[in-house]
Every structure is written in C-alpha cells, then in structure tokens.
Amino acid sequence: MKIGFLMRRHPPTRRSPIMPEVVSILAEWGAEIELLYPDEEIVDLGRLRPRHDLYVLRSNSELALSLAGALHAGGAAVLNPYPVAAMLRNKIISTQVLLAAGVPVPETFVTGEPESLAAVLDNGPLVVKPHTGSDGVGVRVVWDTDDLIACAGQPGPMFAMRYHPGDGRDRKIYCIGGQLFGVKRTWPVRSYDDKLGDSFTLDHELRAIAIACGEAFGIDLFGVDIIISDGRPWVVDMSSFPGFKGVPNAALRLADYIYAAAARAVAGEPVLAGVGAAVGAAVGAAVGAGVGAVVGAGAGVGA
Secondary structure, X not given: OEEEEEOOOOOOOOOOOHHHHHHHHHHHOOOEEEEEOHHHOOOOHHHOOOOOOEEEEOOOOHHHHHHHHHHHHOXXXXXXXXXHHHHHHOHHHHHHHHHHOOOOOOOEEEEOOHHHHHHHHHHOOEEEEEOXXXXXXXXXXEOOHHHHHHOOOOOXXXXXXXXXXXXXXXXXXXXXXXXXXXXXXXXXXXXXXXXXXXXXXXXXXHHHXXXXXXXXXXXXXXXXXXXXXXXXXXXXXXXXOOOOOOOOOHHHHHHHHHHHHHHHHHOOOOOOOOOOHHHHOOOOHHHHOOHHHHHOOOOXXXX
C-alpha cells in the first residue's frame, strides 16, 4: 500500500517525535511512504492526480488543506476526510456543528467589526482567536473596549468566545479509533514536558462529551480541548489530527489506525470503519437517551 503524508516541516528546535516514529513503524510493516511538503513545492494542478492509496493530512497550513481538497475532488482517500478537516479548520463552522449536537460550548460571537463586540462585554470578558487558527496563536482575553481596539488590525472575521476561567489545568481528550485518552495540560505551554502533561481517567461526563464531538463530525480520530470552570466543562476547541502528545504508545496506536485505514482504502471501502460502535458502549444508555441531554446537564466533574 502507498501512503502519502501531507506535512509541514518543523524547525529543528521543535521536538515532534511521534510522527517520525509513526512513519517508521508503517514502513516496517511494509507500507510505501512518501512525505509531502506542500508549502515547499510547486504543484501543477493540471497534472495533480491521486498517486497513493491514502493521504494523511497532518499539516494545518492553508495550502496543505487546499491540496487535500483537490485530491479529494479527484477521488483520493484522505484521513481525516477532507470535508471534515475543512470544517474543523474553521472555528465558525465547527462551533456551530458542536452547538447543534448539544455539546457544551461557551457563548460564541463572530463579527467583521471588532468594536461591535463592546455590547457583549457587559456580560463578561471574551477570548478572541483567529477563526482558522491553531496552536494557540493569536489567542487573547479581551476585558474592555480598549482591548477590542487593539484587535482591530486582525485579518479576517473576529471569533470570540465567552471567557471562563479554568479550575486548574486544561483537559485534552484524544480519540484514536474509538479509544479515548485524557491529558491534563498547563496553558500556555512553555516546555515539551508541558505538552506531554499528565494522563487522567475520563469520568462519565467528559467521556460523553468526547463521544458527542466525534459523532457530530462522524470521525473517530480527533482531539478536544476542554476547560473546567466552576465545576462545569466547556469545549473550547476541536482538531482533526492533533499531536496526541501524552497518549500512551501514541505512535504505535496511530500507525495501527492509519495502516487499517489504508487497507480499507485499498479494498475500496470507506477509510473510516464506523464511528460510535467502539466508544458508544462506554456510556451505554446515556448515549441512547441523547448525548446532548447528558452533556448539557452541567454535572460536576471530578477528574
């Protein structure tokens, strides 16, 4: 099988050991691997054709996402599927999908005029972030109108969530093929050890929230960022292919997941084996009763 990774090269000072290990494991298992760096290459769109059984979209650049979409339009199998990756890259779209699924998301506003947010500051501060941003770049807490004026030069729409101060460290929930993993992480991250964080056991409520997020987009490979404020969980971000740092044996788990997806693509089957079967049993009747009702109850979290 042939697997192409759409990647973004990291500077030498940034430690990122998981994906090189994933590639190494897949090669040992007999997969033919090609690392593609769209931002460093010239692509002739007139000659662009799928050349791999599976493409793995690991880069978060606009060009990589666009090329994944072009390959998808040409019939290529992309992990995660391009339409989902594109929705999750846009916080305006992804937040609306999560809200519609009953996931607890902070009050959220979008506008093209920063000054217009002054009216909603009366109810508390806001977290402003780029609507297509990632890795915490450009995120700031806005407390008053002076802060809004400082945001006026930000390109594109202004995306703002109600600020909820966290009770301790943030929660990262990762899903690989239906298996859920919790990591407590300090923000902002200052070291590689901060990125690894500390594992924790998901309680019933956080597990239900993670399942609801995956089912909202029909995927079982993703990451969810959660803030616990006054004992109540709030989903503040979701990503299609996060770094999975802090997940035990992350490289081996990811390699196994990608290999199985590529095998399905070779067989002409959907790359996603089906979402909900593996994780749905974890919350049993709660999911059957409606995940939105479960995660919207706001019960205390004891993680």
